[in-house]
Amino acid sequence: MSRSNEASLQQLFASETRKRLELVFNTVEEFKKGNSDLTPVKTTLHTLKGSANMMGLEEAARKAHEAEEILGSPLTPHSPEFARLERLLGELQELIGETVAGPRESAPAPMPAVESAGSISILQRLLSTVAKLETLVKATAEKKKEPVVESEVRRLRELTFQTVFAPVHQLFLGLDSVVQSVSASHSKKVSLHCRASTDQILRDYLTELRGALVHLVSNSVVHGIETPQARIERGKDPQGLLTVELFQDERFICLEVHDDGGGVNLDKLRRSYEKENRPQSWEALELEEKVNLLFETGRSLRDTADHHAGRGVGLAAVRESVHRLNGRVFFKPVDQGTCLRIEVPSPFFLSRCLIARSCGKVFGLATSSIEKVEVLESEEPTLPILGLAFGYESQEAERPHYIVWCQDEVSAKKSVRKGFLISDCQGISEILGYALPSVSHLSPSAFGVASWNAETIFLVDLEDLRMETNPARRVTQKYVPRVEEDGKRVLVVDDSVTTRTILLDVLKRNGYSVEQAVDGLDAQAKLAEQSFDLIVCDLEMPNLNGLEFLEWLRSEQSPYPSLPFVLFTSRDDYDSFQKARLLGADRCLGKGDFQEAKFLQIVSRLL
Amino acid sequence: MKEIFDARALELANRETRESRPTSSFLVVDMEDQRWALPSRYFSTVVETTPLECPRGVSWRGYRCLGLLCWELSAYPVVDIVELIGERPVHHSDYLFALLRDKSLALRLPRKTSLAELFHEDMSPVQQSGAKGKIGDILVLDMEALR
Structure with missing residues (x-):
């Protein structure tokens, strides 16, 4: 292990141990007052033992193990075994304390411990300040360029990230x-x-x-x-x-x-x-x-x-x-x-992105999906413009200047290179991304949004972006806006006419607008013609069964990857439900225990 | 991004002790020929910003999603109030965005939006799409539609 890794590990262990020992001693004190049992102490010591083992602190691990054994029997605050436990905990604290706080002249100063519950709110406040500063800087820059302020704001942002995030290899x-x-x-x-x-x-x-x-x-x-x-x-x-x-x-x-x-x-x-x-x-x-x-x-x-x-x-x-x-x-x-x-x-995440402009929009392109960026020297009519491929319908005449090439395994086999044209390239940056809210019909290549230079941008994984020149047209054709409809639209997919009729009756009586499909293939055709708010689908069906249909629905080929999906089947076994959940089903219901009220409650919650 | 009515303002406006009769705080929106009231307790804040435009076809629960808005480490889908009340869209030059407390949505409102205390006991029933009732000549938006 490298010296820097060892130092990071020490810091990490110190921070973890402080928190865990604090919990142990607080719980022990509460136990003495009769306010708590010792279960959290047992689990915490077990975890601490594991960490000590990872650090090669055999003596500390042994003491944690002994303490754990004592906790295996019922204890009272005045029993000799409890006194032994307290002694062992003291020794453990001393042992670990020596290790984590021992003199290490060459080691860097330990990172200040960040309070667990507070770091996200600290980050919120810091980022809010950074965002305000960025807006101010942008407004000032329009009048008078101030590169020093810009770089200081950038530095503040970087430090904020370092306070809250750690390199993943530390895990x-x-x-x-x-x-x-x-x-x-x-x-x-x-x-x-x-x-x-x-x-x-x-x-x-x-x-x-x-x-x-x-x-x-x-x-x-x-x-x-x-x-x-x-x-x-x-x-x-x-x-x-x-x-x-x-x-x-x-x-x-x-x-x-x-x-x-x-x-x-x-x-x-x-x-x-x-x-x-x-x-x-x-x-x-x-x-x-x-x-x-x-x-x-x-x-x-x-x-x-x-x-x-x-x-x-x-x-x-x-x-x-x-x-x-x-x-x-x-x-x-x-x-x-x-x-x-x-x-x-995960409310947010860090992602290394190439900042690119296309169709008048700024995008953060995950660098993990990019092979290289080239200056466009001649016309590449076969390559799509990034913004259009993402779904925008820009009429802006922006001349593309660069090609972003990405690694696509499937295309590589066919000797077709995957690339997109962009008009501007503003360098690579570590970006704080927020999870996308639940919206439908957004390109599956979008994996988050971020604030960049006082502007909100999409974060895009090029490997998930299709090379069609204008998928926006396709999406627009398939999207049917809601025009003063009374009820949400539900698609019932089942090869049994009885089930379809029952569900149709229940849903229509409760104000929903319902369409039917006899199998997965039929459902795909219905989705190509109309938009829906929810799908209720059987499992066993001819042509394309429920799981195959669900897999397609959640795949890159589907225009509705986040459409709510309820599996409604007579095969209500654990394996089928698990498979459906893993494929992205929102709920799984057995036909055997169908209850109208419960069914309607589930439908209503998903809509 | 600028905060117009922060959480504190919405909370203070919600106090029901200022009048001899109980009142509630509402965001009152001046539409073309109608006034709509939105109970302010549903919102955490109201901001002025430029959201990220979404490609055409993107929707939130079947309503057209105009864009995404980032506020305090959360991204909100943006839906215009006219989508909820079934009116024809009218272009305004300036908008505000009211963020729902549960972080599920940012509602786009015309700039002509103010905070007002209304006598909620005076609400009478009304037959109008998206409305829960009427206080005087102000229609009260049915917030249940967003749950």
Whole structure:
């Protein structure tokens, strides 16, 4: 690890540890007063232990482990075990304190700790000030050029970003050591692959997600990936594969940890559940409910606990961390192994963009989608103008001066290069993007908006932008404006005439305007002619079934990628619902338990 | 971007203690031949700005989305008030944008918009698209249509 990475890691660990120890000691004090139980202490210590392991602080990790063991039994504020716990916590604080605050003359000054709950509001205030300054600068510049002020405002913006964001590689720092250490102690071979599609991550999220990540990778190694011998017997590579991926999915930051191991052992989980004599039988639980039992405190599929796993704290701690960020964590269905997905809402993100002008509009083009920019030396009649391809219908005669070439795998195979003409190119910049609100019929290449030089601009991923010369015309043809309609328009897609008739009757009686389609293909044709506000669609249908239709609807080819979609099927099994949700269904309903009032409530909420 | 009525102004205007009879605060919009009142409690702020224009065909819940507006790290779709009241669009040279508290929408209003206290108890029923009722000669916008 490089010196700078090591220093970043130290700073990160210091900031994380301070926060976690503060929580531990506050909870212990509240416990003494009879105001709290010690559950948060247990999960926090577990997370701290993971972080200490990542830092190679074995002694601190051991003490956290001992403290965790004490917390495994019921405690009272005056019991000797509680006194031992307090002593251990003191020693732990001292040990960690020495490490994070030890004399390090060569190390850079630690970054001031940013209060978790406050950093977003600090950023809001700072950015609001920056935006006002930019407006002032722009107004002044029209009268008298002041380059010094401009550069100072730019600097202020950069510093604001640095205060709130951290480089995303910090999320993965030290993770490899944890995987190697856990796999060595369980006689396993595991290779770890980390990737991220964003450059920066909110510092608030970094601390929580790193803690969660340590638990998840440890869990995957201990519970998911088999020993080399077992893997060979199953025809697998003796070395297990663990993949960690961070990416932005609309308004969420998603973190996925996927292993190619044996998956969740449902038999063991059932036995563990049945021992508890809960009122609901195992059989009555949905598959989703069953696997999510693993997030309960104290639930473990291991017969014995060791230094890394077995007390059922890890996943509970992950869930707590994720809840603190108002997010969710769940098992994602995969063909092989186990995949855990964390989703946390992301109000904004940083993106490195090329600032380009086309059709009188400024765009931020994600640099990750750009291969190169060339000066236009001759006419390139086959290439579309960026603004027109995005959907604008500009009549402005702007002469294109540059070509932005992008890497497109599909086109590359066909030896067709993908490029767009732009009239101006204003350099590359790190831009703060905001998530797009829910609007329909916007080009799927738009992944956010941003304020740039006192102007609001679209952020565009060229890989998702079609090369049609004027898709705006296509969109306009398909868009039918609402003209004094009484009801919202619903398209019911079902091959059963009975179902269509029932839904048509229910919806019409309640003021909705309804059209019918007999399968996915018919629905595509209806969408080409009219606009709708909602689709209610069956699963099993001839020609193009519900899932295939949904996949098309949410794809690049669809003019309505965000149209609300309700899957309405008699195959109300967990797998079908999960698949539909992953493809982008807003709601999944079983025909078996159809209730008119509930159905109408769902329709009304989606419209 | 300039804030015209900030959250504080909207809140203060909403106090119901100034008159002997209970009043509520409204944004009163002068349209061509009608006046419309929008309950101010639904809005967090009113700003003057130039939104990012959307390509034609982009819509928000079926209404034409004129553009997007960024305010305090959130992006709002912009819909003109005439879309909600079913009137023919009339071009104004200047607009204000009222931002809904739930951050779902920015409503474009003509510049002739003011804050006013109205006796909400005087609201009478009216048969008019987009209207919940009428206070005097002012139509009250049915905000439920936006939920």
